[in-house]
Amino acid sequence: GAVVSQHPSRVICKSGTSVKIECRSLDFQATTMFWYRQFPKQSLMLMATSNEGSKATYEQGVEKDKFLINHASLTLSTLTVTSAHPEDSSFYICSARNAGSGELFFGEGSRLTVL
Amino acid sequence: AQSVAQPEDQVNVAEGNPLTVKCTYSVSGNPYLFWYVQYPNRGLQFLLKYITGDNLVKGSYGFEAEFNKSQTSFHLKKPSALVSDSALYFCAVRSGNTPLVFGKGTRLSVIA
Numbered sequence: 001g002a003v004v005s006q007h008p009s010r011v012i013c014k015s016g017t018s019v020k021i022e023c024r025s026l027d028f029q030a031t032t033m034f035w036y037r038q039f040p041k042q043s044l045m046l047m048a049t050s051n052e053g054s055k056a057t058y059e060q061g062v063e064k065d066k067f068l069i070n071h072a073s074l075t076l077s078t079l080t081v082t083s084a085h086p087e088d089s090s091f092y093i094c095s096a097r098n099a100g101s102g103e104l105f106f107g108e109g110s111r112l113t114v115l
Numbered sequence: 116a117q118s119v120a121q122p123e124d125q126v127n128v129a130e131g132n133p134l135t136v137k138c139t140y141s142v143s144g145n146p147y148l149f150w151y152v153q154y155p156n157r158g159l160q161f162l163l164k165y166i167t168g169d170n171l172v173k174g175s176y177g178f179e180a181e182f183n184k185s186q187t188s189f190h191l192k193k194p195s196a197l198v199s200d201s202a203l204y205f206c207a208v209r210s211g212n213t214p215l216v217f218g219k220g221t222r223l224s225v226i227a
Contacts, residue, residue, distance in 0.1 A: 006158070034214055043205065043219040044159075093158055095215070104215065106151070108158040 006107035023094030029074040030096035121218035138206030
């Protein structure tokens with residue numbers, strides 16, 4: 001079946017550093033990918049919609065300069081958390097929409113801990 | 116605007132008993148409805164979806180859900196719960212190509 005790979009699955013960084021999370025569709029092309037953030041014991045909150053070859057569309061309240069999204073190819077989107085702070089610690093999940101079937105597949109998530 | 120309500124934070128059920136996890140939705144246009152399951156520190160696993168057709172949808176691991184348009188509900192059910200079904204369950208809705216909107220999740224605990 002279709003697989004979406006997220007890397008790294010866990011990352012710990014110091015406050016002030018930047019962290020990049022990759023989301024790859026392994027066996028299909030994804031013109032659209034979505035980035036979600038999940039706080040402990042809470043639901044998934046959509047952060048942004050990433051379209052291949054164009055700028056991401058951010059949800060209200062999400063700082064685009066803090067959460068940089070790049071979707072440079074049909075199989076890869078990256079989320080960079082810039083100048084990370086402890087309040088950015090969270091579980092980040094990506095999903096990718098199969099350009100052919102329209103189905104949506106989720107990555108395994110990346111847990112970010114900022115010290 | 117789209118929204119999903121999962122009225123129960125927690126559902127407890129004895130192993131072997133039937134289980135129901137409730138979900139209601141609000142959307143303009145035709146709804147596409149989904150159920151996902153999440154295990155600790157993992158991503159979402161797809162269980163089932165309703166796009167069109169039969170109101171009763173059967174999915175993975177013996178789960179099923181019934182689309183009820185008049186009640187705008189899409190409750191998840193399983194005839195006989197297993198301890199391994201214990202997890203966090205999310206209902207989600209979209210319309211057309213809009214992003215998925217998730218409910219807040221319901222934690223299912225199946226007790227042996």
